[in-house]
Amino acid sequence: MVKNDERVLLTGPTGFIGGRLLRALDEKGYRVRCLVRLSEKLTIRGEPLRRDPEVVYGDLLRPETLSAALEGITTAYYLVHSMGGRTIRETKAFAERDRKAALHFLSAAEAAGVRRIIYLGGLGERSDELSKHLASRNEVADILQSGRVQTTVLRAAVIIGAGGASFEIIRYLAERLPVMICPKWIQTRSQPIAVQDVIAYLIGCLENEATAGLRLDIGGPEILSYADLVRIYCRVRKLKRLLIPVPFLTPRLSAYWINLVTPVPAGIVFPLVEGLKNEAVCRDNRIRDLVPISLTPMEQAICQALAEESMGPGRLPSVQSCFVSWRS
Numbered sequence: 001m002v003k004n005d006e007r008v009l010l011t012g013p014t015g016f017i018g019g020r021l022l023r024a025l026d027e028k029g030y031r032v033r034c035l036v037r038l039s040e041k042l043t044i045r046g047e048p049l050r051r052d053p054e055v056v057y058g059d060l061l062r063p064e065t066l067s068a069a070l071e072g073i074t075t076a077y078y079l080v081h082s083m084g085g086r087t088i089r090e091t092k093a094f095a096e097r098d099r100k101a102a103l104h105f106l107s108a109a110e111a112a113g114v115r116r117i118i119y120l121g122g123l124g125e126r127s128d129e130l131s132k133h134l135a136s137r138n139e140v141a142d143i144l145q146s147g148r149v150q151t152t153v154l155r156a157a158v159i160i161g162a163g164g165a166s167f168e169i170i171r172y173l174a175e176r177l178p179v180m181i182c183p184k185w186i187q188t189r190s191q192p193i194a195v196q197d198v199i200a201y202l203i204g205c206l207e208n209e210a211t212a213g214l215r216l217d218i219g220g221p222e223i224l225s226y227a228d229l230v231r232i233y234c235r236v237r238k239l240k241r242l243l244i245p246v247p248f249l250t251p252r253l254s255a256y257w258i259n260l261v262t263p264v265p266a267g268i269v270f271p272l273v274e275g276l277k278n279e280a281v282c283r284d285n286r287i288r289d290l291v292p293i294s295l296t297p298m299e300q301a302i303c304q305a306l307a308e309e310s311m312g313p314g315r316l317p318s319v320q321s322c323f324v325s326w327r328s
């Protein structure tokens with residue numbers, strides 16, 4: 001039930017997750033304030049929202065813009081990352097930008113007396129040699145949990161939904177390549193999750209205070225290799241594809257190849273592909289008791305993502321991940 005005094009700040013409302021969460025919060029009757037860098041990018045597709053969200057300008061890299069955005073807020077969602085620079089130098093610096101963004105946000109949230117932060121980051125164990133991207137997602141979690149605001153961290157692997165960067169990579173590879181040369185990382189295990197289940201968990205955490213301060217893994221009902229995921233995609237689309245395993249293609253070479261075959265920007269492909277060597281499986285399933293939901297099987301998640309794609313560009317455009325339509 002929505003508490004009368006609950007006032008929610010949504011960062012990243014122009015993104016893949018944030019855009020969907022905005023609609024879900026609106027449907028539940030929450031009063032939402034959206035933090036945006038460019039208000040024109042906040043386009044509401046489909047049915048109008050029940051209540052127009054308040055829209056405020058804010059850039060996490062410009063701390064002076066954050067106190068007004070956080071004033072009066074009880075819970076803030078942190079759905080921001082800085083991958084996707086346009087130059088190699090910019091691309092390489094994403095971890096530094098994400099560190100600064102998290103520090104600025106935490107300090108502004110503390111000053112504003114925010115009660116809770118809910119952050120969606122990435123799955124990956126510190127005991128492994130983590131990619132720069134996954135290490136950076138963990139670092140953001142550490143920063144946000146180091147302050148006085150009770151922070152819930154949700155950690156997810158690949159999220160399946162129209163317009164999600166990882167899903168789009170899989171989709172373009174499967175659609176465009178009749179024969180796929182598959183490096184070793186294609187056998188890495190992961191626990192992909194449907195985007196609607198992620199949204200249900202994000203709202204469930206807001207509604208269950210027992211999740212405050214916890215770090216929780218979220219994943220779908222199946223543990224799959226990336227090869228399994230491609231096979232399920234092909235089965236759903238009735239595509240005949242040949243996957244040929246090879247021992248030599250490094251993540252870096254794969255990233256160049258993926259960058260060539262898919263329209264996903266290099267600034268996103270490189271950090272994501274580097275992380276494919278890291279197993280991304282839930283080690284802790286407390287979320288299933290704290291926020292019990294019925295998880296979507298992967299085949300159904302892919303069907304739903306494709307159905308959404310066929311209705312038009314299934315995402316809200318973001319500088320970080322601007323894809324062309326799959327029909328073009």
Ligand SMILES: NC(=O)c1ccc[n+]([C@@H]2O[C@H](COP(=O)([O-])OP(=O)(O)OC[C@H]3O[C@@H](n4cnc5c(N)ncnc54)[C@H](OP(=O)(O)O)[C@@H]3O)[C@@H](O)[C@H]2O)c1
Pocket residue numbers: 011012013014015016017018035036037038041058059060061078079080081082101120121122123137156157158159160164165166167317318319320321
């Ligand atoms: N997509 C996945 O498969 C996946 C998987 C696991 C975890 N996650 C996590 O989910 C969260 C959201 O990811 P996403 O896929 O929704 O990303 P996304 O579509 O690329 O959106 C990123 C959002 O961050 C905003 N942003 C970036 N830098 C900002 C800044 N300095 N100040 C204010 N806003 C800024 C962008 O705003 P602009 O529109 O202005 O650029 C955009 O709204 C991330 O923490 C990510 O690690 C995603």
